[in-house]
Amino acid sequence: MSVNRDPLELSSCTNYIMGGVTLGLGLQLVSRVARRRRCFVIAAFLAINGGRFYSNAKRHAFTVAIWVSLFNVFALISCVYLSLSHLFVLCGDLGLSSDLYPLPNLRNLVMVAGHSIYTSTNCGKFDNEDSWFLEPYQKNPGQAATFLAHIQVGVESAAKDEGALLLFSGGETRKDGGPRSEAQSYWFVAESKGWFGHKDSVRDRALTEEHARDSFENLLFSVCRFRELTGSYPQNITIISYDFKRERFAQLHRPAIGFPEGSFFYVGTPTAPGSQEAAEKGEALARAQFQEDPYGCFSTLHRKRLTRDPFHRFVPYPDGCPELKGLFSYCGPVPFPGSLPWTK
Secondary structure: OOOOOOHHHHHHHHHHHHHHHHHHHHHHHHHHHOOOHHHHHHHHHHHHHHHHHHHHOOOOHHHHHHHHHHHHHHHHHHHHHOOHHHHHHHHOOOOOOHHHOOOOOOOEEEEEEOOOEEOOOOOOOOOOHHHEEOOHHHOOOOHHHHHHHHHHHHHHHHHOOOOEEEEEEOOOOOHHHOOOOHHHHHHHHHHHOHHHHOHHHHHHHEEEEOOOOOHHHHHHHHHHHHHHHHOOOOOEEEEEEEHHHHHHHHHHHHHHHOOOHHHEEEEEEOOOOOOHHHHHHHHHHHHHHHHHOOOOOOHHHHHHHHHOOOOOOOOOOOOOOHHHHHHHOOOOOOOOOOOOOOOO
16 A cells, blocks of 8 residues: 655655754864854854754754755855865865965965165166155255165065065055065165075065065064965064064054064164164154054054055955954054954
8 A cells, every 4th residue: 555645744854854964964063163253153044954854854844955055056156155265265274175274284474574666777876876766855965775775684584484474565665666576676776686685585485575565564564474475474573674663563664563572573773874863753753653653544644645556456365364354444542442363
């Protein structure tokens, strides 16, 4: 004697199984990414709705069938959307390959802050002031040599640390200098100088950050660029710039991004001969401006950034460092109060 099964009963059995599987997947995902807030939302959706499917499958088979169908569509779209680099951005590392980042093994940042653009068409005249685009306050004998000193110190610092990423930072800041960045200028000089004897060990981990318009952006943008290249944030940061800027970086910019003092280092070099007094006077004014406006969002500092962007370059950050989105949009007079990757 044959028995005709109600299609809804069969659907109920199927959904009973699917609900259990969905619940299990949701709970597993929760256990693996509980520390990732964005992924937790997705995991919670899986777990909660999986539980609903499981408990209501027998009683509301038709409704559950609709829910499962919708969930399958959602899951398919999510799998495509969260593929490749998006999976890392939204969900962190779930054990996939680190090949998505070109330098995933580097842990420390060495940043050389740019101060000028190399404009000469002749190689080998790097210590000649006429080879660089200089502002009036920079036109001092020996000024070009200070740029070379920064580049060399940066290369040598990176050579001492095999786990360091060397970044030359600085955008296309001078209209008359053409659409060439400070960062590319410094990289070009280092290349022409054979990386000061460290080509084999440093060149492949020396790159550029080409959007910064002032010293705060040199630091913040370089941290974001580090994240883009390595998939993580630096454990230690070393800044290469002038001696007289030490206080600005260490006492103003570092606290503004909340980076630990014990993991922040500064290597300063002298100014050009005879320019120390004028440099210190200008630095005092810059420090006062950043003390009043730590993130450079208003008045003088904001206007300076606009003038240092003559070619209207689009700043891509914080797309490459989504964990810092709140910091990038913050403009308060006190340090950013939110959570940061290095303060957790």
